[in-house]
Amino acid sequence: AQVVELSGGGTAAGSQYRNGAKLAINEINAAGGIMGKKIESIEMDTQSQPAIAKAMTVKAIDEKVTAIFGPVFSGSILVSQTESQKANIPNFTGGEASNVTAQGNPYIFRSSFNQSMGMPKVANYMATDLKAKSVVVAYVNNDFGKGGRDAIVKELGARNIKVAGDISTDPGQVDMSSAVLRIKQANADALFAYLNEEESARLLKELRKQGYDKPMVGETTLMGAKVIELAGTAANGVRGHVGLTADAPAFKDFSAKYEKEFKAKPDHNGIKGYFSAYMLKAAIEKAKSTDGKAIAAAMKNSCFKVKDNPGILLDVCFDDKGDIDRESFLVEVKNGKQEVTAMLPMINKH
Amino acid sequence: MTDFMQLLLSGVAMGAIYAMAALGFTLLWQAAGTINFAQGEFVMLPAFAMLIGMSMGLPLWASFIVAVALSILVLGAAFKKWIVDPMRGSGVVSVVVATLGLSIGLKSFVKAGYSAEPHPFPSIFGDEVFKLAGVTISYSDVGALVFAGLMVVGLQMFLNKTITGRAMQAVAQNTFSAEALGINVKRMIFYTFAINAILVSVTALLITPTYLAKFDMGDNIGLKAFFAAIIGGFNNSRGALLGGILVGVLENLAGAYLTPAYKDGVALVLFLAVILVKPDGLLGTPQERKV
Amino acid sequence: MSILSVRDIKKIYGAIQAVGGVSFDVEPGEILGVIGPNGSGKTTLFNSILGQIKPDAGKVEFEGKDISGGSPLELSRLGVGRTFQNLQVFGKLSLRDNLILAAQEHTGTFWGRMFASPDNGFADRAQEMLDLFRLNHVADLPAGSLSYGQQKLVDIAMAFMPKPRLVLLDEPCAGVNPSLVDGLRELLVELNKKQGGSFIVIEHNMDFIMKLCHRVVCMVEGKVLAVGKPEEIQGNRAVLEAYLGN
Amino acid sequence: MKKTTLLSTQHLALLTLALLAMCFAPALLKTYGLYLLTLWLVYVIAAMGLNLTVGYAGLKSLCHAGFMGVGAYTVAIMMKAGISFWIASPMAIVICFALGLVIGFPALRVQLHYLGFATLGFNLLLVLFFRNEEWLTGGTFGIQNIKRPDFFGVSLESNTSFYFLVLAITVIFGVLLALLLRSPWGRAFAALRDNPIRAESTGVNITAYTLMSFAIGAAYAGIAGALFAPLVNFIEPAPFGISNSLLFLMMVVIGGSGRFYGPVLGAAIALLLPEYLRFLKDWYLAVFGFTAVAMMIWLPGGLLSMKEAWQLSQAKRAAGQKQIAEVAAAATAKGATA
Amino acid sequence: MPKKSSGALIEFDKVVAGYTHLTVLNEMTLDARKGEITLLIGPNGAGKSTVLKTLFGMLTPRSGEVRFNGEVINGRTPRQLLAEGMAFVPQGRNLFGSLSVLHNLELGGLHLPKALLRERIAEVMELFPRLKQRTDSRAASLSGGEQKQLEVGRALLVKPEVILIDEPSIGLAPIIVQDVMKLLRKLADSGKSVLMVEQNVRTALKYSDRALALEMGRLAVDKPAAELLDDPNLNRLFLGGHANK
Numbered sequence A: 001a002q003v004v005e006l007s008g009g010g011t012a013a014g015s016q017y018r019n020g021a022k023l024a025i026n027e028i029n030a031a032g033g034i035m036g037k038k039i040e041s042i043e044m045d046t047q048s049q050p051a052i053a054k055a056m057t058v059k060a061i062d063e064k065v066t067a068i069f070g071p072v073f074s075g076s077i078l079v080s081q082t083e084s085q086k087a088n089i090p091n092f093t094g095g096e097a098s099n100v101t102a103q104g105n106p107y108i109f110r111s112s113f114n115q116s117m118g119m120p121k122v123a124n125y126m127a128t129d130l131k132a133k134s135v136v137v138a139y140v141n142n143d144f145g146k147g148g149r150d151a152i153v154k155e156l157g158a159r160n161i162k163v164a165g166d167i168s169t170d171p172g173q174v175d176m177s178s179a180v181l182r183i184k185q186a187n188a189d190a191l192f193a194y195l196n197e198e199e200s201a202r203l204l205k206e207l208r209k210q211g212y213d214k215p216m217v218g219e220t221t222l223m224g225a226k227v228i229e230l231a232g233t234a235a236n237g238v239r240g241h242v243g244l245t246a247d248a249p250a251f252k253d254f255s256a257k258y259e260k261e262f263k264a265k266p267d268h269n270g271i272k273g274y275f276s277a278y279m280l281k282a283a284i285e286k287a288k289s290t291d292g293k294a295i296a297a298a299m300k301n302s303c304f305k306v307k308d309n310p311g312i313l314l315d316v317c318f319d320d321k322g323d324i325d326r327e328s329f330l331v332e333v334k335n336g337k338q339e340v341t342a343m344l345p346m347i348n349k350h
Numbered sequence B: 001m002t003d004f005m006q007l008l009l010s011g012v013a014m015g016a017i018y019a020m021a022a023l024g025f026t027l028l029w030q031a032a033g034t035i036n037f038a039q040g041e042f043v044m045l046p047a048f049a050m051l052i053g054m055s056m057g058l059p060l061w062a063s064f065i066v067a068v069a070l071s072i073l074v075l076g077a078a079f080k081k082w083i084v085d086p087m088r089g090s091g092v093v094s095v096v097v098a099t100l101g102l103s104i105g106l107k108s109f110v111k112a113g114y115s116a117e118p119h120p121f122p123s124i125f126g127d128e129v130f131k132l133a134g135v136t137i138s139y140s141d142v143g144a145l146v147f148a149g150l151m152v153v154g155l156q157m158f159l160n161k162t163i164t165g166r167a168m169q170a171v172a173q174n175t176f177s178a179e180a181l182g183i184n185v186k187r188m189i190f191y192t193f194a195i196n197a198i199l200v201s202v203t204a205l206l207i208t209p210t211y212l213a214k215f216d217m218g219d220n221i222g223l224k225a226f227f228a229a230i231i232g233g234f235n236n237s238r239g240a241l242l243g244g245i246l247v248g249v250l251e252n253l254a255g256a257y258l259t260p261a262y263k264d265g266v267a268l269v270l271f272l273a274v275i276l277v278k279p280d281g282l283l284g285t286p287q288e289r290k291v
Numbered sequence C: 001m002s003i004l005s006v007r008d009i010k011k012i013y014g015a016i017q018a019v020g021g022v023s024f025d026v027e028p029g030e031i032l033g034v035i036g037p038n039g040s041g042k043t044t045l046f047n048s049i050l051g052q053i054k055p056d057a058g059k060v061e062f063e064g065k066d067i068s069g070g071s072p073l074e075l076s077r078l079g080v081g082r083t084f085q086n087l088q089v090f091g092k093l094s095l096r097d098n099l100i101l102a103a104q105e106h107t108g109t110f111w112g113r114m115f116a117s118p119d120n121g122f123a124d125r126a127q128e129m130l131d132l133f134r135l136n137h138v139a140d141l142p143a144g145s146l147s148y149g150q151q152k153l154v155d156i157a158m159a160f161m162p163k164p165r166l167v168l169l170d171e172p173c174a175g176v177n178p179s180l181v182d183g184l185r186e187l188l189v190e191l192n193k194k195q196g197g198s199f200i201v202i203e204h205n206m207d208f209i210m211k212l213c214h215r216v217v218c219m220v221e222g223k224v225l226a227v228g229k230p231e232e233i234q235g236n237r238a239v240l241e242a243y244l245g246n
Numbered sequence D: 001m002k003k004t005t006l007l008s009t010q011h012l013a014l015l016t017l018a019l020l021a022m023c024f025a026p027a028l029l030k031t032y033g034l035y036l037l038t039l040w041l042v043y044v045i046a047a048m049g050l051n052l053t054v055g056y057a058g059l060k061s062l063c064h065a066g067f068m069g070v071g072a073y074t075v076a077i078m079m080k081a082g083i084s085f086w087i088a089s090p091m092a093i094v095i096c097f098a099l100g101l102v103i104g105f106p107a108l109r110v111q112l113h114y115l116g117f118a119t120l121g122f123n124l125l126l127v128l129f130f131r132n133e134e135w136l137t138g139g140t141f142g143i144q145n146i147k148r149p150d151f152f153g154v155s156l157e158s159n160t161s162f163y164f165l166v167l168a169i170t171v172i173f174g175v176l177l178a179l180l181l182r183s184p185w186g187r188a189f190a191a192l193r194d195n196p197i198r199a200e201s202t203g204v205n206i207t208a209y210t211l212m213s214f215a216i217g218a219a220y221a222g223i224a225g226a227l228f229a230p231l232v233n234f235i236e237p238a239p240f241g242i243s244n245s246l247l248f249l250m251m252v253v254i255g256g257s258g259r260f261y262g263p264v265l266g267a268a269i270a271l272l273l274p275e276y277l278r279f280l281k282d283w284y285l286a287v288f289g290f291t292a293v294a295m296m297i298w299l300p301g302g303l304l305s306m307k308e309a310w311q312l313s314q315a316k317r318a319a320g321q322k323q324i325a326e327v328a329a330a331a332t333a334k335g336a337t338a
Numbered sequence E: 001m002p003k004k005s006s007g008a009l010i011e012f013d014k015v016v017a018g019y020t021h022l023t024v025l026n027e028m029t030l031d032a033r034k035g036e037i038t039l040l041i042g043p044n045g046a047g048k049s050t051v052l053k054t055l056f057g058m059l060t061p062r063s064g065e066v067r068f069n070g071e072v073i074n075g076r077t078p079r080q081l082l083a084e085g086m087a088f089v090p091q092g093r094n095l096f097g098s099l100s101v102l103h104n105l106e107l108g109g110l111h112l113p114k115a116l117l118r119e120r121i122a123e124v125m126e127l128f129p130r131l132k133q134r135t136d137s138r139a140a141s142l143s144g145g146e147q148k149q150l151e152v153g154r155a156l157l158v159k160p161e162v163i164l165i166d167e168p169s170i171g172l173a174p175i176i177v178q179d180v181m182k183l184l185r186k187l188a189d190s191g192k193s194v195l196m197v198e199q200n201v202r203t204a205l206k207y208s209d210r211a212l213a214l215e216m217g218r219l220a221v222d223k224p225a226a227e228l229l230d231d232p233n234l235n236r237l238f239l240g241g242h243a244n245k
């Protein structure tokens, strides 16, 4: 089952995730299913509310599903994963907040980096490539942004980079002028921005308007396709680290299929959904069982290769907590396109 | 100082946007005695209408005209016929809940039928900016302010200086007597909603470049506009402009100099201060004598 | 000592002086009439005395106690009742509930009423009033659906429910059938005689005022034009000219 | 007050039947159904409180989800600090009651939509507080792993036992509300709604009753929140935002505001209807929204006014009465309250 | 059912009408003639206002016929009747509170040519000097009697063929009552017709041609006004008990 945000605050992310997974499931079914069986999938909207997420999760469990995809929002995952844990059902999530896998739940698996794993890469980049001595951090005041902010501040500290400013913005904030003003006043060597796509676009536009000229660094959500579409030329020059990007060569095919199917560009959430479905397939095939315990066991502490499972797009490894590791990218936006400037290897050698 | 001016200016531009949305509320209150919780969605719909128009190859101005026509038809005539008329005399709260339902319905409808994602929207004033005394100003900021001013003055004149405008107010205040005096009540109500339809279309044209076309873009607009309308005075169109600009500016100043975390609370604090001191809003006329 | 003493009440609305310095006393057991042309400030005077509006100046004493600036609530609790010129009933409540409501807050404590019997012991008194004003047949209809005159009667009945010591009546006869007007007058006289209740009555019905009142105040343009016995007022040239016509 | 008996026999029979059904429901439902049923009861408690404020006392309060949040956070924070649920939940009620008194203050100054927005604003402030005061509320991360309470050593951790706890509390608070509404207070609240000016001059302390209607309404939201937190095991700011306050208003009005069972029905519609519509996939919320509109058009007085609406239409047909007479009646009623 | 028209201007023929849960008029039969002031009297709740509302199309009779100029008008809307020259001044508050006195008057004469409207407004102001002093005040700020003056003035603006007027004397000072009565008399003398409800019976009778007394939704008395004024039983008519059981 897919328990995702299809209405409320997380709609955009949830819809992408759902679409990605749907695409993968259709492909898998068209190719004969998993171990000869077609996948049935139910979609459930959490309305971006944990209470409903919980209802949907128990509903999915009542219907004896093999695995649960989602939710994307960290708060909702926290609720739904306790339920899926009780029922021994593997639960794939798109959330990045660190605490998701800190609960010691053997059935939770990420489809994207834990913030505490992605941020070191960004911090390294700022320290070595940009040689920044001070950084101003702008983040969106929700669990996603706050978690990222906490992680990066820690990493920057570890590298002796000064946090010259710590600026929060509201989810859905429209007017970024005061935030940009504060960014300028911080007078740091670089800006690290960690906001959702829409707000990122607005921030970039306002930065451009007020003539900000320092390096602008971010994570996935600062330079996704959507941001570039919304911010236009204002996105040029943005760079940073992404775990998943539709513009990397490995995702080109997927991108094209997604665009054809849904008339919209996929973002990292779309990839996560797509990946999750194929990951489940790989795990079931490895476990040779649809039993939740067996699937989970097949994934813990093990790696999967693209050459065996083309759908997972990149080689991945899971650790014992369900955190994911895989290659990632350094990118820069040039002429309205995201360009990959470097591939970063997995953090741990598996 | 430049920083301060920059903030002030951005605030005024933002405020103009709030004001335009607030204007619709004051209109519906003065001329139809209704509160429309779907007003934000009423702005969202023309935005999408224009988006669809443009995706079919129409230029922006042509899409705008189409959107206005559609708005008058759907948000004016159909809304009046299917929701306002049947609910006449059933009390403000029932109407409020109906428009709440409508707001949920319209949002979800656009989401399911079009897309859940935000879409960029071109500005009629372009993206250019110019500098004045160190302050960066964009043409769309100026445009929004000018339009808001024009709309406010125009609406105020229409409601108070023309006999049709006054007849519309009369209908809102006392439908029974209006009917007994031979005022064409149904037509007046239609005018009200048709004007509102035009207002929201213009608003959509001006604010969507900033807000981005998204199914839930109305949430934020609606709320701020309400506070702006009440701060300025619900029964006065000029109040909407004053209220909007006050909210816009103070929000910006608070975001920069106080705490950005409570930026959204600024409109509220201002609002509370105003209603406690002057319950009818800054420019509102006092309530009627009670006994 | 007078039951009510009003000193120099003033109320100005923009350019209009609604009440421009009015003073008078009401003796215990007195029925005082207030007359005057439309817009002469009678209702505004009432509202100022009762705290419904805040006068710009002036002092009001009830039974020797300064009540200037007191709220309608305090006055009601002190035993001052009133009726309204415009219909003021609880439109959605039944007539009986209207009556009980008018009295229920006058006994017991605020918290005690949370646990009190639903009618707080006023059912009988309400029934008495219903009989008196011939409203029995509509007693359980919502008050808002009564005819104008009937609502007016409800308003009057409500003022008398808690047995007030002083009642201010604002045009009680307007829209009331002549036979009931006579009944109302008899009621007031009786209450006045038996219980020593005092009344101030605004009326445009001269017949009623002249037969009922011990003393009449005539207001014009917010000021007292004349005070005196009904006969004196009736014969007063200035009053005739400004108000009564002929 | 014509009725001398507490309840008519018919009413009593129906009520008993409904309660019996509620008692046997867990046997027939799976986890999902039971969870939903419990959530519904929690919403019913909250909506009953709002019905008192909005439906009976006529004060447009749009802060109800905020109050519920305060209740939920109070319980969550206290339980995390090791304090028993049985101490924490009365605290939640007390704190919400006090907060209701505070937030009732604007109601003394302003009315109608002004009041609605003042309270909506408070709700906004509360959410900002929940979100920003991370030291206390866990900020946007929320508070996790909220345990369900024990009852004299019996664990209520299981879904069924927790359901019965919520059911018992719902019934207790329902009865309390019914008693309150029967007392002179109930009539005073109605007076407040109908004509506050007249009410004051008949000795009704509108200040006190206004504040009490807010405070008691808030207290109901508080207990609802206190149950919500252990039910979901996790709280964060989102469920206590303004959109849920609006949803509560919708529950009350769609069910029938100022009618005792209105919230029971309204909460069922607002919570369960979307669930039933889920088979419509992407469209379900759109259909739900439009259904709500249609219901309001059809029965502006709420679902429970169905019987009267039908009688009215029959009588109207018989009396040949036009819409305009209704308008006239409304106008007089308004004139009387204005 | 007899459908004979008596040639009167307004006729009620066995009209049954009322409100949702209540029948007020029980086979009411009455008529009013052109060029006369017809006075409707009766106890509170007798159904006087209901007669006027039914006539003006705000209630539709359940059975029976309402005729105007010999034509059956059951079910016509107020707008149609207005166009045919009928005007109605209801009981209670019927002003547009936040509009000024002048604008309230203007809305009473929406269909008059501009110049004529101005002239008529001037006439009304002449008649009610108090309104002249308060031309630009919001209607809601006026005193009770001033509001009534405004309402009556507003209805008289269009000089309707038939004016239905419900208790014009409520709240008016005696002098003004006289003025209004004289004015209505003048209208009637010039060929217009007036159907008036009044509780201020003795004064109203002096200016009326005919008096109809209602009792519990029925016509109890139909006499020339002068005759009734001298009737020693006048008071009995008002003691007629309740309108409905």
Ligand SMILES: Nc1ncnc2c1ncn2[C@@H]1O[C@H](COP(=O)(O)OP(=O)(O)OP(=O)(O)O)[C@@H](O)[C@H]1O
Pocket (backbone or CB within 6 Å): B288, B289, C013, C016, C017, C018, C036, C037, C038, C039, C040, C041, C042, C043, C044, C045, C085, E134, E141, E142, E143, E144, E145, E146, E171
């Ligand atoms: N709130 C207000 N704003 C402006 N003017 C007011 C207000 N209240 C009263 N007035 C004016 O004050 C004057 C006195 O009004 P008031 O109601 O006291 O008269 P009244 O003597 O009761 O007249 P009536 O016999 O017509 O009832 C009137 O001219 C009225 O227009």
Ligand SMILES: Nc1ncnc2c1ncn2[C@@H]1O[C@H](COP(=O)(O)OP(=O)(O)OP(=O)(O)O)[C@@H](O)[C@H]1O
Pocket (backbone or CB within 6 Å): C138, C144, C145, C146, C147, C148, C149, C150, C175, D328, D329, E019, E020, E022, E024, E042, E043, E044, E045, E046, E047, E048, E049, E050, E051, E091, E243, E244
């Ligand atoms: N809007 C209404 N809804 C229901 N019943 C009504 C309504 N208006 C009047 N009635 C009832 O109809 C009856 C007649 O009312 P109506 O207003 O015609 O009386 P009336 O003769 O004009 O009395 P009054 O002299 O008091 O104005 C009354 O019993 C009243 O309760």
Ligand SMILES: [Mg+2]
Pocket (backbone or CB within 6 Å): C042, C043, C044, C085, E143, E144, E145
């Ligand atoms: Mg008066």
Ligand SMILES: [Mg+2]
Pocket (backbone or CB within 6 Å): C147, C148, C149, E048, E049, E050, E091, E166
């Ligand atoms: Mg009448």
